Amino acid sequence: MERILVLGAGTGGLVAANLLASHGYPVTLIEKRETHLFQPGMLWIAFQGHNPSRYTRPVKELIRPGVELVHGEVVGIDLGERLVHLADGRTFTYTTLIIALGAHLDYDSTPGHRELVERYGDFYSGASAAEKMWSHFKELTSGRLVIAAADPLYKCPPAPHKAAFLAAYTLRRMGRLGSVEVHLALPFLHEYPSEVIARIVAPKLEEAGVRVSTLFTVESIDVGEGKIYSLEGEELDFSLAAVIPAHRGPTVRMEPGEVLDEDGFIKVDKYRLNVEGYDDAYAIGDASNAPTSKTGVTAHLGAEVVVDRIMGYDSRFNGRTNCPIVADGTASFVISSYDHPPVPVKFTRFKRMLEDLFIASYWSSLMYPERWAPIFRAYFNATDPRVISGGW
Amino acid sequence: MSERITVDARGMACPGPITKLVRAYRKASPGTLIEVLATDPGFKPDVEAWAKRTGNEIVELAEENGVIRAVIRVTGKK
Numbered sequence: 292m293e294r295i296l297v298l299g300a301g302t303g304g305l306v307a308a309n310l311l312a313s314h315g316y317p318v319t320l321i322e323k324r325e326t327h328l329f330q331p332g333m334l335w336i337a338f339q340g341h342n343p344s345r346y347t348r349p350v351k352e353l354i355r356p357g358v359e360l361v362h363g364e365v366v367g368i369d370l371g372e373r374l375v376h377l378a379d380g381r382t383f384t385y386t387t388l389i390i391a392l393g394a395h396l397d398y399d400s401t402p403g404h405r406e407l408v409e410r411y412g413d414f415y416s417g418a419s420a421a422e423k424m425w426s427h428f429k430e431l432t433s434g435r436l437v438i439a440a441a442d443p444l445y446k447c448p449p450a451p452h453k454a455a456f457l458a459a460y461t462l463r464r465m466g467r468l469g470s471v472e473v474h475l476a477l478p479f480l481h482e483y484p485s486e487v488i489a490r491i492v493a494p495k496l497e498e499a500g501v502r503v504s505t506l507f508t509v510e511s512i513d514v515g516e517g518k519i520y521s522l523e524g525e526e527l528d529f530s531l532a533a534v535i536p537a538h539r540g541p542t543v544r545m546e547p548g549e550v551l552d553e554d555g556f557i558k559v560d561k562y563r564l565n566v567e568g569y570d571d572a573y574a575i576g577d578a579s580n581a582p583t584s585k586t587g588v589t590a591h592l593g594a595e596v597v598v599d600r601i602m603g604y605d606s607r608f609n610g611r612t613n614c615p616i617v618a619d620g621t622a623s624f625v626i627s628s629y630d631h632p633p634v635p636v637k638f639t640r641f642k643r644m645l646e647d648l649f650i651a652s653y654w655s656s657l658m659y660p661e662r663w664a665p666i667f668r669a670y671f672n673a674t675d676p677r678v679i680s681g682g683w
Numbered sequence: 684m685s686e687r688i689t690v691d692a693r694g695m696a697c698p699g700p701i702t703k704l705v706r707a708y709r710k711a712s713p714g715t716l717i718e719v720l721a722t723d724p725g726f727k728p729d730v731e732a733w734a735k736r737t738g739n740e741i742v743e744l745a746e747e748n749g750v751i752r753a754v755i756r757v758t759g760k761k
């Protein structure tokens with residue numbers, strides 16, 4: 292009997308499972324957490340004091356009839372035997388597997404990082420970490436807030452920029468931007484990995500009153516002294532700091548081990564998204580090594596491609612990104628694909644409205660991806676990087 | 684003989700090659716040679732800017748059949 296197994300009820304896993312159910316496939320979805328977190332929401336919790344309940348929902352309320360939800364932690368995947376092992380000893384077989392376990396956050400490769408997160412929270416480690424960050428941020432009346440990253444590879448490349456913008460606007464509204472410095476320390480050569488985007492973001496950061504350091508990759512953190520040291524040999528003092536952890540692939544035992552790259556991400560065919568060497572197993576979203584940005588948009592689009600392929604269509608993933616950069620009242624998007632580098636996209640109010648619409652549609656788009664598909668398709672076609680290559 | 688690390692970033696577009704270089708640099712001890720192979724044309728100016736800013740020495744920077752080969756000596760670490 293056919294059994295499609297989806298691992299992880301994050302963005303990619305929920306879209307895949309709900310879409311399959313809408314087409315009448317029996318699906319089993321395995322997830323270790325009770326609640327799903329809309330991860331970008333952590334930015335608004337941490338730096339604008341939003342209530343976490345706005346961004347979290349029980350997983351069981353996000354699945355359609357036809358999806359069987361299993362609460363459990365995956366510890367092993369055996370691709371040859373088609374077996375998935377859970378921590379509690381249960382074992383599942385499958386005819387088709389979709390791995391959507393996201394990325395693992397690695398605090399231990401950066402000395403002092405765990406202590407920093409325990410003390411101040413951050414905007415990557417979960418809703419309660421974001422609440423903790425807010426509790427410190429709202430009390431900050433002087434000194435320096437540092438937003439930095441431990442490695443250049445992390446999900447949502449513009450997330451630190453968004454954090455800096457949101458923090459700066461909150462401080463301005465509190466009348467504290469003069470006494471508190473927002474310092475964005477980036478592990479890139481320019482203000483963004485792509486120079487085209489850097490040229491658009493840099494003046495906006497300056498306008499917002501954010502100070503920027505480039506080529507600053509966090510190597511270690513001294514929480515007691517309030518100092519962050521970079522791999523490039525510089526240091527920054529902080530009163531409050533949030534450091535994006537290094538990202539690794541999911542922490543499950545994979546058989547065979549060769550399907551993992553050096554960071555533990557699952558090697559896939561970048562167009563078909565099947566695990567290298569297997570046509571009955573796919574990896575989507577942050578867990579895969581597909582050479583594109585790790586974002587909810589790519590996880591969602593990847594899920595659609597995989598479901599199409601399971602249904603017998605020859606769909607291909609094109610690596611499309613649509614990472615929003617939210618500034619005060621305006622937004623821009625980082626739009627690229629496998630065969631097109633990021634295009635220059637200006638900050639406008641209209642794009643901010645689009646981004647706010649995307650955020651508002653989130654829960655519905657997880658549950659009813661097929662209803663949103665024509666709307667998203669129209670947007671993605673209209674903003675295909677080849678179509679808007681001259682700028683938007 | 685100094686230790687040598689080879690990083691293959693062929694086929695990766697920006698910022699792939701520099702990201703791989705930064706990660707190799709994290710593990711490298713002073714004096715190590717890091718060799719990076721890349722096909723992204725933006726890598727050449729980027730690696731030059733990176734070396735200048737971080738105080739590391741470019742021992743070799745050449746392009747052959749579309750592949751850029753950069754050899755960097757780790758001199759920026761204490």
Ligand SMILES: Cc1cc2nc3c(=O)[nH]c(=O)nc-3n(C[C@H](O)[C@H](O)[C@H](O)COP(=O)(O)OP(=O)(O)OC[C@H]3O[C@@H](n4cnc5c(N)ncnc54)[C@H](O)[C@@H]3O)c2cc1C
Pocket residue numbers: 298299300301302303304321322323324327329330331332333334363364365366391392393394414415446447450541542543575576577578585586587588589590613614615
């Ligand atoms: C601050 C921030 C801002 C962001 N902003 C944006 C944005 O504006 N736009 C955008 O597109 N993306 C954004 N992202 C990125 C986006 O949230 C992720 O890329 C996206 O969630 C990836 O989806 P996924 O399905 O691959 O993984 P996830 O959504 O991370 O889901 C993985 C799931 O697997 C579960 N899991 C993990 N291990 C196990 C296990 N062993 N057993 C069982 N279950 C397990 C997890 O609990 C989780 O539910 C942002 C991320 C952050 C942190």
